[in-house]
Amino acid sequence: MNIFEALRKDHEIQRELCDQLVHTSGDTALRKNMFEKLKHELAIHADAEERHFYVPLIESDLTQEKARHSIAEHHEMDELVEKLEETDMDSSAWLKYMKELAHQVEHHLDEEEQEVFQLAGKALKEKEKTSLAKDYLKFMEQNR
Numbered sequence: 402m403n404i405f406e407a408l409r410k411d412h413e414i415q416r417e418l419c420d421q422l423v424h425t426s427g428d429t430a431l432r433k434n435m436f437e438k439l440k441h442e443l444a445i446h447a448d449a450e451e452r453h454f455y456v457p458l459i460e461s462d463l464t465q466e467k468a469r470h471s472i473a474e475h476h477e478m479d480e481l482v483e484k485l486e487e488t489d490m491d492s493s494a495w496l497k498y499m500k501e502l503a504h505q506v507e508h509h510l511d512e513e514e515q516e517v518f519q520l521a522g523k524a525l526k527e528k529e530k531t532s533l534a535k536d537y538l539k540f541m542e543q544n545r
Contacts (some may be wrong), residue, residue: 403530404454405518407537411446412510418442419503428490436490436499440482443506445544447475453537454521461524467517474509481505 418439425432451472458468481502488495525533 402534402538403527404525404533404537405522405530407534407541408450408454408518409514411442411541412514415439415442415446415506416510419499419506423496423500423503426496432490436485440486441545443478443482445541447478449537449540449544451475453533453540457529457533458517458521458524464517464520464524467520471509471513471517474505474512478502478505478509 418435422432422435422439425435455468455472458464481498485495485498485502488498522530
């Protein structure tokens with residue numbers, strides 16, 4: 402497995418959780434549990450991705466700008482998660498923020514898969530792609 406395949410697998414988990422969450426309502430156990438799971442997934446994925454994907458990309462002129470942009474998007478998503486944590490789950494504002502987060506996550510993942518992966522494919526050697534995947538997957542396993 403290479404780093405792109407490993408990241409895509411986790412992207413699907415995030416997409417699914419976002420999609421399910423925007424279809425929940427009220428201050429329910431289901432919404433709380435799903436939100437906690439999404440928060441955890443986003444946090445460990447961003448941490449692992451920054452360590453095991455973006456660090457080597459920042460070192461390359463070809464991918465540096467995209468890597469920095471993606472890391473900045475991680476921080477924007479963190480801010481939305483904080484807004485969600487501070488907002489009553491029963492309020493319409495919570496769903497508004499959740500839809501905004503879902504949109505941001507979707508945009509980020511699409512941009513990563515359609516633009517960053519292509520550039521990274523050129524910047525990384527085949528051996529790096531598999532070793533980064535191993536490190537990424539190990540980190541995710543230890544933190545899931």
